[in-house]
Amino acid sequence: MAADVQWWARLAREVRAAGRGELPVETPFRAVRDKLGFACVALVSGSKQRTATVNLGYPADMLGYLTTTYRWKCPIHSRAARLGLPLRFVDIPEVHETRTYREGIQPYGFREGVTLPLAPGTGPERSFVALSSTHDRPLDDGSVLALTMLSHDFAALADPGAEPGESAADVVLLVSRNQIEVRAAAVDQLPLSEREFRLAAQCVLTERTGFRHRDADGVWWRVLARVRRPDGVLLRISRVPEPEPLTGRELDVVGLVARGWSNERISTGLGIAIRTVRSHVESSLVKLDCPNRTALARHALEHDLDTLGALEAAHR
Numbered sequence: 548m549a550a551d552v553q554w555w556a557r558l559a560r561e562v563r564a565a566g567r568g569e570l571p572v573e574t575p576f577r578a579v580r581d582k583l584g585f586a587c588v589a590l591v592s593g594s595k596q597r598t599a600t601v602n603l604g605y606p607a608d609m610l611g612y613l614t615t616t617y618r619w620k621c622p623i624h625s626r627a628a629r630l631g632l633p634l635r636f637v638d639i640p641e642v643h644e645t646r647t648y649r650e651g652i653q654p655y656g657f658r659e660g661v662t663l664p665l666a667p668g669t670g671p672e673r674s675f676v677a678l679s680s681t682h683d684r685p686l687d688d689g690s691v692l693a694l695t696m697l698s699h700d701f702a703a704l705a706d707p708g709a710e711p712g713e714s715a716a717d718v719v720l721l722v723s724r725n726q727i728e729v730r731a732a733a734v735d736q737l738p739l740s741e742r743e744f745r746l747a748a749q750c751v752l753t754e755r756t757g758f759r760h761r762d763a764d765g766v767w768w769r770v771l772a773r774v775r776r777p778d779g780v781l782l783r784i785s786r787v788p789e790p791e792p793l794t795g796r797e798l799d800v801v802g803l804v805a806r807g808w809s810n811e812r813i814s815t816g817l818g819i820a821i822r823t824v825r826s827h828v829e830s831s832l833v834k835l836d837c838p839n840r841t842a843l844a845r846h847a848l849e850h851d852l853d854t855l856g857a858l859e860a861a862h863r
Contacts, residue, residue, distance in 0.1 A: 609651075633661050708773065758857070759852070796817075805853065
């Protein structure tokens with residue numbers, strides 16, 4: 548093997564820690580790249596994401612190729628995904644004759660590589676790891692076997708900190724007292740500012756799990772906060788549809804109703820007229836089929852009907 552048993556055991560611990568959100572996702576992939584002799588490595592997540600969760604070394608256009616054409620049309624990747632096993636170039640005798648190799652791989656100077664499919668998912672929807680080298684020495688069989696045994700743990704790195712049945716996150720961050728660390732990101736730009744991330748982390752201090760947020764481009768996000776003691780709060784952020792049937796301002800009001808605020812206090816906190824607050828409360832009761840404010844508050848807590856605006860008002 549290219550690495551000894553102790554190294555693989557240490558790598559396994561790092562992979563599992565990163566899957567829990569306790570280490571940056573890049574950490575174990577950087578170890579794999581450097582120890583096993585690869586030039587580049589990328590983790591490409593589920594089908595809804597067009598950017599990689601991790602990219603160490605691939606040029607932007609090559610990464611774009613991996614997340615689109617290679618993933619959906621390449622027979623090399625299709626074979627690996629169908630088998631659910633890692634494939635090296637050396638495992639595919641005809642690889643150097645394929646259009647994929649001639650047009651998508653060789654121009655970048657790559658001569659060997661590995662596609663490691665990850666569970667869950669099938670076919671092109673399956674997450675995968677791409678590893679490429681500029682030398683022509685194939686990865687040894689022992690290392691291929693070890694990567695196969697770790698593939699289930701690697702899959703968790705596509706969405707660190709996820710709980711069973713939870714929708715995939717586009718961004719995962721750890722917010723601590725001293726810094727904000729990106730654990731994983733499949734977006735080009737973070738949807739909140741540093742101040743807003745720190746405010747979001749305060750959700751867990753009031754036993755609230757999350758809220759909805761509409762960014763400057765009109766995109767809605769769901770932000771979930773989890774405690775990761777002693778190092779900080781893990782934030783999981785996902786794109787979501789517009790939260791029908793409530794409007795953004797109705798969500799602000801409902802979030803404060805769930806905190807037990809009176810109409811008068813909500814009016815002051817949000818800087819809107821009290822009659823407007825009453826109108827939003829009445830409209831929300833009807834839209835959510837809640838008989839009273841108590842039921843509305845319970846519904847809001849159960850479905851994370853809260854907003855950054857309500858959080859800001861609550862922490863002034």
